[in-house]
Amino acid sequence: MDAFDTRLHDDVLPAFGLGGATATRHGIGHINATWRVAAPGGPVLAQRLNPRVFPDARAAMRNAVAVADFLAAHPGAVAVPPFLRTPEGRSWVEADGALWRMQRFVAGTARAKVTTDDEAYAAARAFGAFQAALADYDGPPLAEHLPGFHDTPRRLQAFEAAVQADRAGRADACRDEIGALLERRAHAFALADEALPTRIAHNDAKVGNVLFGDDGTVVAVVDLDTTMPGASLADFGDLARSASGTGDEDDPDAVAFLPARYAALSDGYLDAAGPLLTPPERRLLGAAAQTITYEQALRFLADHLDGDRYYTVDGLGHNLRRARAQLRLLDGMAAAGI
Numbered sequence: 079m080d081a082f083d084t085r086l087h088d089d090v091l092p093a094f095g096l097g098g099a100t101a102t103r104h105g106i107g108h109i110n111a112t113w114r115v116a117a118p119g120g121p122v123l124a125q126r127l128n129p130r131v132f133p134d135a136r137a138a139m140r141n142a143v144a145v146a147d148f149l150a151a152h153p154g155a156v157a158v159p160p161f162l163r164t165p166e167g168r169s170w171v172e173a174d175g176a177l178w179r180m181q182r183f184v185a186g187t188a189r190a191k192v193t194t195d196d197e198a199y200a201a202a203r204a205f206g207a208f209q210a211a212l213a214d215y216d217g218p219p220l221a222e223h224l225p226g227f228h229d230t231p232r233r234l235q236a237f238e239a240a241v242q243a244d245r246a247g248r249a250d251a252c253r254d255e256i257g258a259l260l261e262r263r264a265h266a267f268a269l270a271d272e273a274l275p276t277r278i279a280h281n282d283a284k285v286g287n288v289l290f291g292d293d294g295t296v297v298a299v300v301d302l303d304t305t306m307p308g309a310s311l312a313d314f315g316d317l318a319r320s321a322s323g324t325g326d327e328d329d330p331d332a333v334a335f336l337p338a339r340y341a342a343l344s345d346g347y348l349d350a351a352g353p354l355l356t357p358p359e360r361r362l363l364g365a366a367a368q369t370i371t372y373e374q375a376l377r378f379l380a381d382h383l384d385g386d387r388y389y390t391v392d393g394l395g396h397n398l399r400r401a402r403a404q405l406r407l408l409d410g411m412a413a414a415g416i
């Protein structure tokens with residue numbers, strides 16, 4: 079069952095002591111399904127983790143809870159929404175073949191893109207602070223529950239396999255995009271060929287995973303499902319990919335790279351995480367932005383070729399438009415010489 083074709087399971091709210099509470103669908107995401115619940119102590123969010131995307135959902139939740147608990151014990155570092163526990167002390171329940179959890183609702187706005195350099199700086203500083211705070215993490219060891227998540231050479235291999243399989247019979251109609259990605263294959267190895275330290279990374283550090291307050295400040299970092307050991311530069315690269323350009327993620331005609339926006343992202347990230355980074359990491363910020371943009375283009379086009387099995391789409395060609403937008407952004411980055 080797809081996460082977006084399901085309903086809030088009858089066992090979830092009672093398990094957290096909220097039987098009879100009113101729940102309504104909330105937000106639009108690529109992966110999980112979410113409900114806002116009117117709880118006596120204030121609104122909370124109930125969420126079903128998509129088991130197709132998170133085959134080891136228990137490990138994902140153990141990581142997320144451990145990180146959230148650590149950050150809660152270090153106030154002032156960076157805010158993340160706390161997880162609710164059942165009366166038995168569990169952080170999740172399992173029903174209908176999926177894992178369900180609940181978190182406190184944090185008032186703020188999630189944005190698919192930023193519109194000012196100040197917003198870009200604030201988002202980057204929040205993710206930098208997230209990494210800096212977790213440099214002192216001393217909780218339970220975190221599992222790499224999605225192996226190779228930002229292994230770009232591996233993503234390239236998966237893309238090439240998707241082209242070869244052509245599961246949905248779409249390859250002939252997007253030969254230009256396939257060729258453009260294969261011609262740029264050097265991006266896949268720009269970080270892989272470097273000896274970069276492994277840290278605790280968010281691993282989905284797009285601008286949509288911070289919440290903004292009304293004054294433009296960031297009030298929380300959200301969506302810890304992919305938090306695990308990884309490369310700091312992958313987080314910066316994903317942030318640059320999602321926040322350094324104009325236009326929507328699926329509108330290639332409106333995409334343009336903004337050098338000033340990228341500079342604001344770099345400044346915000348370095349202001350918070352700079353002391354943590356090694357000289358090679360600082361030198362490779364621009365390469366990281368291009369590598370993760372390239373990686374996301376691979377993933378979108380591979381999913382298009384596979385028949386849209388991973389990302390939620392609004393119709394035929396949605397993932398193809400997304401891939402084209404990433405290619406347009408990548409060309410802008412290269413032209414700017416970041």
